[in-house]
Amino acid sequence: xLTYFVIAPIFIAVLLxxxxxxxxxxxxVILAQxxxxxxxxxxxxxxxxxxIVTIVGEYSGFLGIILRADQLAAMFVGLTTLMFLIITxxxxxxxxxxxxxxxxxxxxxxxxxxxxxxxxxxxxxVLAEVSSAVAxxxxxxKRTNRSSYHGIIxxxxxxxxxQFYLLGVGYLYMLTGALDMExxxxxxxxxxxxxxxxxxxxxxxxxxxxxxxLPLFTFLPKVQSIPxxxxxxxxxxxxxxxxxxxxxxxxxxxxxxxxxxxGIFLALGILTAVVGVAFxxxxxxxxxxxxxxxxxQAGLIMVGLNLEGVYAYVGSxxxxxxHAISKSxxxxxxxxxxxxxxTRDIGEIRGVLRSLPVVGVCIVFGILSxxxxxxxxxxxxxxxxxxxxxxxxFITMSFINLGTILVFIKFARIxxxxxxxxxxxxxxxxxxxxxxxxIVILSALCLAGGVFGPGLVRLLFGVDATVSLGGFVExxxxxxxxxxxGLLLTKYRHLxxxxxxxxxxxxxxxxxxxxxxxxxxxxxxxVLVGVLM
Amino acid sequence: xxxxEVAAIVVFLISFYGLITGKKMIKAVVYMxxxxxxxxxxxxxxxxxxxxxxxxxxxxxxxxxIADPLPQALMITAIVVGVAVTTINITMLMAxxxxxxxxxxxxxxxxxxxxxxxxTLPNLESQS
Numbered sequence: 001x002l003t004y005f006v007i008a009p010i011f012i013a014v015l016l017x018x019x020x021x022x023x024x025x026x027x028x029v030i031l032a033q034x035x036x037x038x039x040x041x042x043x044x045x046x047x048x049x050x051x052i053v054t055i056v057g058e059y060s061g062f063l064g065i066i067l068r069a070d071q072l073a074a075m076f077v078g079l080t081t082l083m084f085l086i087i088t089x090x091x092x093x094x095x096x097x098x099x100x101x102x103x104x105x106x107x108x109x110x111x112x113x114x115x116x117x118x119x120x121x122x123x124x125x126v127l128a129e130v131s132s133a134v135a136x137x138x139x140x141x142k143r144t145n146r147s148s149y150h151g152i153i154x155x156x157x158x159x160x161x162x163q164f165y166l167l168g169v170g171y172l173y174m175l176t177g178a179l180d181m182e183x184x185x186x187x188x189x190x191x192x193x194x195x196x197x198x199x200x201x202x203x204x205x206x207x208x209x210x211x212x213x214l215p216l217f218t219f220l221p222k223v224q225s226i227p228x229x230x231x232x233x234x235x236x237x238x239x240x241x242x243x244x245x246x247x248x249x250x251x252x253x254x255x256x257x258x259x260x261x262x263g264i265f266l267a268l269g270i271l272t273a274v275v276g277v278a279f280x281x282x283x284x285x286x287x288x289x290x291x292x293x294x295x296x297q298a299g300l301i302m303v304g305l306n307l308e309g310v311y312a313y314v315g316s317x318x319x320x321x322x323h324a325i326s327k328s329x330x331x332x333x334x335x336x337x338x339x340x341x342x343t344r345d346i347g348e349i350r351g352v353l354r355s356l357p358v359v360g361v362c363i364v365f366g367i368l369s370x371x372x373x374x375x376x377x378x379x380x381x382x383x384x385x386x387x388x389x390x391x392x393x394f395i396t397m398s399f400i401n402l403g404t405i406l407v408f409i410k411f412a413r414i415x416x417x418x419x420x421x422x423x424x425x426x427x428x429x430x431x432x433x434x435x436x437x438x439i440v441i442l443s444a445l446c447l448a449g450g451v452f453g454p455g456l457v458r459l460l461f462g463v464d465a466t467v468s469l470g471g472f473v474e475x476x477x478x479x480x481x482x483x484x485x486g487l488l489l490t491k492y493r494h495l496x497x498x499x500x501x502x503x504x505x506x507x508x509x510x511x512x513x514x515x516x517x518x519x520x521x522x523x524x525x526x527v528l529v530g531v532l533m
Numbered sequence: 534x535x536x537x538e539v540a541a542i543v544v545f546l547i548s549f550y551g552l553i554t555g556k557k558m559i560k561a562v563v564y565m566x567x568x569x570x571x572x573x574x575x576x577x578x579x580x581x582x583x584x585x586x587x588x589x590x591x592x593x594x595x596x597x598x599i600a601d602p603l604p605q606a607l608m609i610t611a612i613v614v615g616v617a618v619t620t621i622n623i624t625m626l627m628a629x630x631x632x633x634x635x636x637x638x639x640x641x642x643x644x645x646x647x648x649x650x651x652x653t654l655p656n657l658e659s660q661s
Contacts, residue, residue: 130614132618133617155622510638512555515553
């Protein structure tokens with residue numbers, strides 16, 4: 001059954017490319033996405049009872065490729081299909097003539113679903129390569145942006161880290177004689193730990209680059225802010241590409257259970273979040289602000305995944321979903337704003353609430369959700385993430401959230417003021433109805449994620465969690481104080497200039513800098529694992 | 534560890550060194566392909582023992598001396614994926630070269646910063 005989840009999108013992609021009838025193609029796009037989403041929901045409810053396993057080719061034992069859908073995988077498949085459904089609605093009118101766009105989009109969806117379902121180490125390599133290649137083509141298939149420097153770096157870095165991964169898998173195969181993760185896990189736990197250091201370090205380097213951890217984070221935000229590239233692709237990068245790295249982290253942490261690296265990844269997550277915020281504060285490009293904020297949030301999720309306790313885990317998983325929704329909302333809405341204002345400079349966009357009221361309100365929803373305001377999805381996830389942490393970590397995480405608030409106070413400046421004359425003359429401003437529908441749905445989801453939060457947590461993770469009134473009030477006070485501090489700070493100090501800018505400019509690596517940091521990360525992993533064991 | 538494995542690792546490290554120090558973009562692609570080849574050679578040498586036979590045709594009589602066929606099968610896929618990705622990469626490089634006639638990483642970075650709009654440059658004026 002699970003193979004169809006991977007094959008169906010790819011089959012539909014080919015069909016879409018071949019069908020000559022315009023209307024049939026349009027109908028097929030939307031019907032197929034809807035059907036895939038419903039199928040993913042069905043899969044999720046099936047996996048609540050038991051894990052679903054499909055052995056491709058029906059080989060006995062662990063010889064064949066094994067697809068497994070447990071609740072985690074099914075949740076990610078659900079998120080993937082939801083995101084692609086919304087992107088389809090968003091791009092429905094804009095890309096209606098572009099066969100290639102839909103072809104690539106469906107292939108990308110298939111690659112993501114495959115990545116989440118498979119437990120075969122080599123399959124992960126192939127699907128990750130396919131997904132980065134498809135992403136690169138999606139960024140550059142238009143003639144106007146084929147010459148993108150950041151696109152080249154993105155693809156090359158991804159190919160190189162996947163070679164690291166493949167080398168690690170080779171070592172693992174040498175040790176275990178199998179490529180199935182479950183079986184490898186069984187063998188690995190009987191092995192001497194010192195033999196695992198090299199494959200662990202190699203694979204973790206690849207995962208750090210995929211999930212945009214420090215110091216391998218500089219290329220992903222830039223690829224999301226390539227001018228003229230479809231904003232829907234940028235939204236999918238934030239919502240799924242980065243999250244797929246975090247998903248692989250969870251899987252490989254289970255595989256390498258013998259090596260306990262919780263502390264290191266906790267520290268890495270905190271550092272990434274802080275640096276991500278610093279970078280976001282120094283940018284002037286609206287898309288890039290959002291993209292670097294994704295780095296910060298990925299760091300925060302990494303922190304949550306490495307905390308002890310079931311609440312922290314549930315919180316960070318919920319944050320993966322709520323961040324995917326709110327960040328893609330912000331990206332898509334910003335795309336609409338950029339189209340009207342014809343600039344990406346945050347200093348030049350003013351008065352979105354006045355010129356594009358619906359889009360403006362949707363952006364407000366997105367900002368509220370991502371900063372963790374009550375009644376929104378981000379609030380629930382941050383509440384659970386911080387429910388059981390000790391005081392120093394609590395302060396650190398509140399500090400990171402303050403950083404997020406600072407970033408979005410800066411971002412929110414586009415909402416107020418008076419629009420420039422050029423925009424004011426465009427009355428009435430033409431808004432694509434499909435795009436508007438997509439962002440309104442996303443805003444509704446942001447709100448639903450908060451209002452029905454505890455219920456959704458129970459549904460998704462089977463954890464009976466209630467938000468206690470005392471804790472809620474405490475978090476609310478901290479949030480209000482953070483907002484106040486943030487507003488005061490931005491009023492009296494120009495953040496993102498001077499020293500901070502010099503630091504981020506220096507950390508902003510080019511291609512060779514990224515390869516050096518890749519090597520440095522690998523060596524660091526080797527040393528740390530070697531010393532700590 | 535057999536000598537082929539060691540050789541593969543050495544080639545891998547050489548290509549990594551090349552990626553770090555190479556100044557030209559096209560050289561980076563060459564080193565990337567070299568790195569892929571190193572990994573392929575490494576895979577092929579996994580579990581290699583002299584005296585084994587391929588698992589096919591007439592050799593099946595000597596079933597107890599069969600070499601592990603899985604790495605070979607995997608590497609065919611890896612080669613195909615590698616070719617595809619390299620093609621996309623070179624296409625991008627060619628398009629880049631046509632627009633900004635340089636293959637130097639640093640120069641390319643400067644030029645792309647100029648080209649990809651003022652909003653990507655750290656411009657201070659716009660913040661006021």
